[in-house]
Amino acid sequence: MVFFEKAMEFFQGCDTITLVGVFVGIIGLGLALWFVLSYSAAHHAGWFAGLVSVIFLLTVGLVAVGAINSSTVIYLEIALVLIITIALFSKDIRRDLFKLSLDGGPRLISEHMDLTPEELRPVIERIVKSCQTLSKSDTGALIIICPQMIADFVSESGTYMNAELSSELIETVFYEGCPLHDGAMLVMGNKIVSAGCYLPLTQKLNLPKELGTRHRAALGITENDPTVTAVVVSEETGIISVMHDGQMKRYMDQQTLTKALEVAFGIAGSEKEFWEKDYEIE
Amino acid sequence: MVKELFIKRWYFGLAGIALALLLWVAAAITA
Numbered sequence: 001m002v003f004f005e006k007a008m009e010f011f012q013g014c015d016t017i018t019l020v021g022v023f024v025g026i027i028g029l030g031l032a033l034w035f036v037l038s039y040s041a042a043h044h045a046g047w048f049a050g051l052v053s054v055i056f057l058l059t060v061g062l063v064a065v066g067a068i069n070s071s072t073v074i075y076l077e078i079a080l081v082l083i084i085t086i087a088l089f090s091k092d093i094r095r096d097l098f099k100l101s102l103d104g105g106p107r108l109i110s111e112h113m114d115l116t117p118e119e120l121r122p123v124i125e126r127i128v129k130s131c132q133t134l135s136k137s138d139t140g141a142l143i144i145i146c147p148q149m150i151a152d153f154v155s156e157s158g159t160y161m162n163a164e165l166s167s168e169l170i171e172t173v174f175y176e177g178c179p180l181h182d183g184a185m186l187v188m189g190n191k192i193v194s195a196g197c198y199l200p201l202t203q204k205l206n207l208p209k210e211l212g213t214r215h216r217a218a219l220g221i222t223e224n225d226p227t228v229t230a231v232v233v234s235e236e237t238g239i240i241s242v243m244h245d246g247q248m249k250r251y252m253d254q255q256t257l258t259k260a261l262e263v264a265f266g267i268a269g270s271e272k273e274f275w276e277k278d279y280e281i282e
Numbered sequence: 283m284v285k286e287l288f289i290k291r292w293y294f295g296l297a298g299i300a301l302a303l304l305l306w307v308a309a310a311i312t313a
Binding site (some may be wrong): 025026029030031032033035037038041056057059061064065069071074096 | 286287288291294295297298299300301302303304305306308309311312
């Protein structure tokens with residue numbers, strides 16, 4: 001019962017401010033550990049959660065036997081764990097913060113250039129028509145539908161076009177002799193913003209073998225920016241796939257592709273309803 | 283997102299508070 005005597009002694013001996021400090025410290029450290037443990041567990045890094053738990057249990061042990069008697073060591077340890085967590089998961093944290101900011105707050109550029117559903121429907125028809133033509137001739141294509149401005153490093157990596165979207169133009173850009181065919185085309189509203197853009201590739205290892213770099217790039221950008229939807233026409237098989245937020249739907253026909261694009265342009269159905277019916281590639 | 287990431291994993295919060303409490307207890311014993 002040494003502990004209780006010590007604890008009573010501590011509580012009697014200290015003032016309100018110290019007590020509040022202890023309380024805030026315990027809650028603060030608890031919340032920090034909650035963040036570190038759940039964040040690493042959610043992002044497939046259970047080993048890191050385990051490592052942090054072991055480190056803190058070791059610290060408790062060392063403090064209990066009196067090997068550590070300076071609070072500075074503990075503060076340093078907590079700071080180090082937080083810094084390592086942020087460094088390890090910087091990409092995920094940035095993405096999650098971005099996703100969180102989508103739930104509210106002002107946006108710099110209005111979604112789909114403020115076009116009405118009536119104005120957007122012909123755009124969808126043109127994209128569907130060109131994808132079908134490209135699919136029939138086994139021509140590879142990668143179209144990114146951006147509701148808002150996409151990251152600069154993507155839009156500036158290609159050639160700026162700012163052209164009215166037409167199926168002929170899409171087919172021309174992805175024609176194999178065209179210098180811009182080997183990159184992504186960015187579409188905002190009824191405009192082709194740029195073409196031949198480079199995208200970050202997904203790092204997922206268990207993608208089916210038949211999916212090449214084009215599919216990896218499309219998945220990569222949807223993982224980085226959860227607002228965009230990517231449409232990919234396979235060069236080998238002519239299969240049309242649609243991707244959004246790290247998820248993928250393959251074998252799209254005219255009807256399903258139209259539905260996917262209507263969801264992407266926000267004119268029919270909800271993203272959640274459309275995408276949650278499918279599997280996620282882990 | 284907050285719900286998916288953190289509230290669904292409430293047990294980690296519990297574990298975090300428990301670890302922090304344990305640390306303070308250990309410090310209180312040796313003080």
